Amino acid sequence: MVWEAEFITARIANPARRLRHEAGSPNTEEIEVYRNALPAEREGCCLVLGMTPELRALMAGICAEVVSVDSSAVAIAEYGPWVASPRETIVEADWSRFLQQIGQRFDVIAGDGIFGNLSGSDAAGQLLRAIHDHLAPGGVFVTRMALVPEAFEEARWTWTALAEQFRAGDIGEAEFGLTLRLFGFFRRFYDVESAMLDCAGVYQEIASLCESGALSMREREIAWRYVFRGKNWLPTETAWEGLLAENAWLVTRRELRSKSWHAYYPFYVCSRA
Numbered sequence: 451m452v453w454e455a456e457f458i459t460a461r462i463a464n465p466a467r468r469l470r471h472e473a474g475s476p477n478t479e480e481i482e483v484y485r486n487a488l489p490a491e492r493e494g495c496c497l498v499l500g501m502t503p504e505l506r507a508l509m510a511g512i513c514a515e516v517v518s519v520d521s522s523a524v525a526i527a528e529y530g531p532w533v534a535s536p537r538e539t540i541v542e543a544d545w546s547r548f549l550q551q552i553g554q555r556f557d558v559i560a561g562d563g564i565f566g567n568l569s570g571s572d573a574a575g576q577l578l579r580a581i582h583d584h585l586a587p588g589g590v591f592v593t594r595m596a597l598v599p600e601a602f603e604e605a606r607w608t609w610t611a612l613a614e615q616f617r618a619g620d621i622g623e624a625e626f627g628l629t630l631r632l633f634g635f636f637r638r639f640y641d642v643e644s645a646m647l648d649c650a651g652v653y654q655e656i657a658s659l660c661e662s663g664a665l666s667m668r669e670r671e672i673a674w675r676y677v678f679r680g681k682n683w684l685p686t687e688t689a690w691e692g693l694l695a696e697n698a699w700l701v702t703r704r705e706l707r708s709k710s711w712h713a714y715y716p717f718y719v720c721s722r723a
Contacts (some may be wrong), residue, residue, distance in 0.1 A: 458528050460677050468503065468532050471675045473624035473711050476504050476562050476594070480717075483704055484508055484560060487592045487719040494557030494586065499545050501525040502562045503532035510535035513558065517541060519548050546573070549580035557589045563715075566596050566682045570644055571693060574683065578697040582722060591699075591720040596632060598645075598686045599714050609634035609655075613665065625710040627672040630656070632684065632714070645689065650679040698723045 463469045476484070481504050496513035498506050501520045506529075509516045516538040520526055523542055530540050541548060545564070559581050565574050581591050605611060612634055616626040631652055639651040653673075660670040685693075694701050699720040706712040 454679075455524050455528075457678050458522075458524055460675055463675075470503070471624060471627070473628035473709070473715075474563075474676050475502065479706060479708060480594070481505070481508055483706065483717050484562075484592055485512075487590060487704070487717070488512065488558055489588060489590055494589075495554065496558040496560070497556040497584070499559070499561030500564045501529040501540075503529050505560055505562050506533045506538065507535075509558065509560065510537050513537065515539075517556075519543050519545055521545070546577050546580050549577075549584050552584070555584050555586040555589070557586050559585055559589070559591045561593050563594055563596060565593065565690075566684065568683050569681075570646065570683055571685065571689065574685075575693055575696065578693065578699075582697050582699065585722055587722070589721065592717065593720075594715055594717050595690060596682075596684060596715050597690055598684055600687045604633070604636055607633035607636070609659070609665075613669065616669070621710055623672045624675075626669070627676050628711055629714075630673050631676045631678070632682075640684065645683055645685040647682045647684045649682055653677055653679060694718065694720065 461470050461474050463471045484505060485508060494513065495515040495517065496509040498509055498516060498518040499520075501518060501522070506516065506518050510533055514537065516535070518538055519541045521542065521544045526540055526542055565577070568574050568577065585591055607629055609630060612621070612626055612630050615621045616623075621629075631649065632647065635652050635655050638655070639648040640646075641648070656665065656670065656673050659665040660667065665673075691701070700723050702719045704717040704719060
């Protein structure tokens, strides 16, 4: 799955201050979930999957050594300099291949929303097994995963419902933008069998609605903060948690309540059984 420069830069709210738009990027409250999930002894080696600067900065301030891995040269070029720490080593590589080739074990492995970038449940299972095999005794794996909630109310998250909620001030910009991408056109662009969301179709539809005047230019700008034109893996809660169980994890699910995306974007803290 290719992350083009457009997708990378769209997520930046303030380049000078190196701030990204929340929802797609973990905010302060969400970073604290990662912090609180870490083991008491944090002086070992941490592995970060993805170039999420907020997560890399957290690990660089805690762990003696941080290895951050991403297959996107564009993401590394943009976000690599955001964390200036001699403790961090950045590797350009596919996550599963990197883990298959390295003999090292890690005290902490973390990745924010990374599994949605994979090609489906087989690839996710492969990565989960690799993570499991490379976690040191007493270590933890922490991730945040966008899911189709078991109590999914499609009518609540259609593009028309979301637009009404946003215009009434019931949800904020980030709540509108990310939920519009993932669920606003769910019936048209989500394949139930593969659990893959066609984001290219989603953004073509958003563009058409803006051209017709059904969505405003401001609403288009907000939606484009989360632009992606590939496919995202978006499994149900049951499918995802079943996959974790297959890989023999001891799992704790942690949820926040302050934002609407927390209803479909929970955290999972996993340790080896």
